[in-house]
Amino acid sequence: xxxxxxxxxxxxxxxxxxxxxxxxxxxxxxxxxxxxxxxxxxxxxxxxxxxxxxxxxxxxxxxxxxxxxxxxxxxxxxxxxxxxxxxxxxxxxxxxxxxxxxxxxxxxxxxxxxxxxxxxxxxxxxxxxxxxxxxxxxxxxxxxxxxxxxxxxxxxxxxxxxxxxxxxxxxxxxxxxxxxxxxxxxxxxxxxxxxxxxxxxxxxxxxxxxxxxxxxxxxxxxxxxxxxxxxxxxxxxxxxxxxxxxxxxxxxxxxxxxxxxxxxxxxxxxxxxxxxxxxxxxxxxxxxxxxxxxxxxxxxxxxxxxxxxxxxxxxxxxxxxxxxxxxxxxxxxxxxxxxxxxxxxxxxxxxxxxxxxxxxxxxxxxxxxxxxxxxxxxxxxxxxxxxxxxxxxxxxxxxxxxxxxxxxxxxxxxxxxxxxxxxxxxxxxxxxxxxxxxxxxxxxxxxxxxxxxxxxxxxxxxxxxxxxxxxxxxxxxxxxxxxxxxxxxxxxxxxxxxxxxxxxxxxxxxxxxxxxxxxxxxxxxxxxxxxxxxxxxxxxxxxxxxxxxxxxxxx
Numbered sequence: 001x002x003x004x005x006x007x008x009x010x011x012x013x014x015x016x017x018x019x020x021x022x023x024x025x026x027x028x029x030x031x032x033x034x035x036x037x038x039x040x041x042x043x044x045x046x047x048x049x050x051x052x053x054x055x056x057x058x059x060x061x062x063x064x065x066x067x068x069x070x071x072x073x074x075x076x077x078x079x080x081x082x083x084x085x086x087x088x089x090x091x092x093x094x095x096x097x098x099x100x101x102x103x104x105x106x107x108x109x110x111x112x113x114x115x116x117x118x119x120x121x122x123x124x125x126x127x128x129x130x131x132x133x134x135x136x137x138x139x140x141x142x143x144x145x146x147x148x149x150x151x152x153x154x155x156x157x158x159x160x161x162x163x164x165x166x167x168x169x170x171x172x173x174x175x176x177x178x179x180x181x182x183x184x185x186x187x188x189x190x191x192x193x194x195x196x197x198x199x200x201x202x203x204x205x206x207x208x209x210x211x212x213x214x215x216x217x218x219x220x221x222x223x224x225x226x227x228x229x230x231x232x233x234x235x236x237x238x239x240x241x242x243x244x245x246x247x248x249x250x251x252x253x254x255x256x257x258x259x260x261x262x263x264x265x266x267x268x269x270x271x272x273x274x275x276x277x278x279x280x281x282x283x284x285x286x287x288x289x290x291x292x293x294x295x296x297x298x299x300x301x302x303x304x305x306x307x308x309x310x311x312x313x314x315x316x317x318x319x320x321x322x323x324x325x326x327x328x329x330x331x332x333x334x335x336x337x338x339x340x341x342x343x344x345x346x347x348x349x350x351x352x353x354x355x356x357x358x359x360x361x362x363x364x365x366x367x368x369x370x371x372x373x374x375x376x377x378x379x380x381x382x383x384x385x386x387x388x389x390x391x392x393x394x395x396x397x398x399x400x401x402x403x404x405x406x407x408x409x410x411x412x413x414x415x416x417x418x419x420x421x422x423x424x425x426x427x428x429x430x431x432x433x434x435x436x437x438x439x440x441x442x443x444x445x446x447x448x449x450x451x452x453x454x455x456x457x458x459x460x461x462x463x464x465x466x467x468x469x470x471x472x473x474x475x476x477x478x479x480x481x482x483x484x485x486x487x488x489x490x491x492x493x494x495x496x497x498x499x500x501x502x503x504x505x506x507x508x509x510x511x512x513x514x515x516x517x518x519x520x521x522x523x524x525x526x527x528x529x530x531x532x533x534x535x536x537x538x539x540x541x542x543x544x545x546x547x548x549x550x551x552x553x554x555x
Contacts, residue, residue: 012146036322038309044379047299048069048336051292052382053339059282063273074279075262079252081271084269089250092240097234098191104230105186111226112182116175118150119163119218123171125149126164134165150255153225155218174210178219181205184229192229199223234316250472298380306373315367322477323362329473330357333369337438337465338378346382346396347435350462352373355404356420359412361473361481367408375400399434399455407462418468424463430457477498485529489536496536499543505551506542510535 027440059069126132138146143160155163181202186430190198202223234380253274254260261272276282310318310327317323334354335353341349354374359367379397407427411420432452474484491497500507521531546552 003361018375025169035318035324038321038324038328041304041331043300043303045328045332046303047296049296049335049339050299050377050381053342054291054295056281057281059276061261061268061273061276064267065269067263067265068385069261070263070280071257071261071276073254073256073260073275074281075256077275077279079254079256079271079275080278081274084248085110086252087246090245090249094238094439096246097237097241098231099234099349101230101232104228105183108182108186108226108228109179112175112222114149115152115222115226116171118152119222120159120168120171122146122163123168127168134167136165137301138164144526153221155221159217159221160357166211166214166218170211170214174206174214174219175208177206178202183420186230189231190227192227192232195227195229198227202227203318226549229461296382299377302373302376306369309369310366313369314363317366322479326477326479327358327362327366327370328471330354331363333469335376335377338374339381341458342381345451345454346378346392347380347399347451347535348458348461349396350458350465351378351400352404352407352424352431352459353462353465355408355468356411356423356462357473358425359408360420360466360470360483361479364408366411366477367412368405371404371408373399375404395435395438395451398438399431402434403455403459404493406430407459420467420470421460421463424459424461424466426459427462428456428459431459480530480533482529485533488528488533495540499540503542503546503549503552505553506539506546506549510537510539511552514539 025482028477036498059071061067061071086211105543126136127137129138129142136163140157143157146160146164147155184205185198185202199220203215203220206219210219241527260275261268273282306316315494317327331354334350336355338349338351351374352371358369358370360550375397378400381391382392382396404427407423410426432455435452436448439452470483472480472483487493491500496507499510514532515532517535520526520529521528542549542552
């Protein structure tokens with residue numbers, strides 16, 4: 001049987017499937033290769049260092065104890081207790097807003113008439129009892145029954161006895177003069193919260209015409225019950241004014257670096273304790289995970305972008321295990337030194353060290369990429385969680401970018417020891433100029449010169465450290481760095497010196513080949529120094545039997 005014909009669509013589908021499978025295998029191998037492992041370890045170490053750098057020291061402190069350490073704010077922190085006390089004082093100082101309340105007099109007089117009607121009924125009840133007189137003694141049951149007649153106000157037993165021993169004529173007279181006195185008082189202003197003043201005024205008006213016991217035991221409780229203010233507080237407007245007063249009080253803020261408690265001075269107050277707790281500086285404070293998540297995210301993002309750029313412009317480094325490990329060692333070492341410099345001053349950080357070492361050993365492109373990465377991370381460490389330190393962040397970032405770029409360009413392809421130190425000094429001078437320029441632009445001249453001097457010192461330290469560290473790294477990784485190649489090209493190198501003495505013809509031939517190779521490398525954009533050194537040593541094997549070769553045979 002003949003096989004059915006294969007359509008063009010089926011062929012394309014099989015090719016696409018095969019291609020997808022190949023790409024998947026390549027992606028899998030790339031994801032789980034040694035390059036990925038090295039990159040992951042390097043980025044993880046940078047993230048751990050960043051987390052350690054932002055972790056605050058914790059102290060065992062309680063309210064009332066004498067501080068044993070001087071503790072400064074790790075970020076801008078609000079003194080919530082003092083701020084709330086100031087806001088409450090401002091709100092309490094606001095005078096209430098009053099409004100006039102209508103028909104209050106009518107309500108008070110109506111209540112007066114109703115209460116005196118009940119009092120009159122109670123007296124009528126007493127007159128129905130046997131042996132009634134104005135000095136009669138009443139039993140507890142009789143007083144309780146009289147109390148049921150009077151719904152308001154509540155009268156105690158001695159007050160009820162005074163009422164029941166009063167005649168109806170005296171009660172009516174008291175009502176009439178009390179009515180007039182209330183009218184007279186309520187025609188004026190009775191402010192809410194000052195009702196007792198109105199009661200006192202009425203008591204004075206009627207006091208000389210009413211029996212003292214009746215005035216104190218009956219009239220006063222009645223007045224306390226019925227008197228109402230006709231000027232009342234507008235609670236809504238008052239609350240709005242008080243909230244406005246609270247909002248106008250600026251919060252009390254301790255700036256980053258400002259002392260919260262000083263060793264041996266006074267005792268720890270509640271507001272100091274709360275600020276330390278909010279910054280996580282107490283031994284019993286909970287750890288803020290968001291800070292570490294933010295640091296890890298920043299490191300992962302910056303380093304991932306740097307690795308992507310490195311793979312685009314410097315593929316030979318990404319695919320060389322030794323160079324990739326060297327890259328991360330230089331970056332981590334520089335980052336550690338920048339973190340350590342924070343003990344003295346963040347501006348002392350040798351940010352340009354990374355660019356100097358990478359430019360000397362791995363090339364200018366790699367140095368510029370990771371100079372940006374370390375400048376971003378060190379500037380982020382300068383913030384320390386403070387929004388007010390954005391100026392410091394910008395200064396560190398701009399200085400790191402400019403000084404690192406200049407240092408890398410100066411040291412690239414010129415790796416003499418003095419040239420390396422000069423590149424560090426040039427980086428420091430560049431940072432000095434940047435700080436001065438930013439300070440003059442923003443008007444921040446107070447600490448401008450001091451910070452600029454710290455930056456200058458950091459650049460010089462970076463140059464010295466580069467001279468100290470670079471030979472050790474070259475020895476460990478045995479890479480053809482420019483410095484190493486210059487050492488190998490020295491005519492006094494033992495191997496070249498031996499070639500000159502034992503095989504002079506081969507030595508002369510090697511010199512000619514090295515010159516040709518160097519010129520060719522320059523023409524095609526290759527590494528001229530590497531080509532020249534390779535020419536020096538390309539016939540070094542002739543040293544084993546120099547006379548076997550005609551160029552070393554005399555005569």
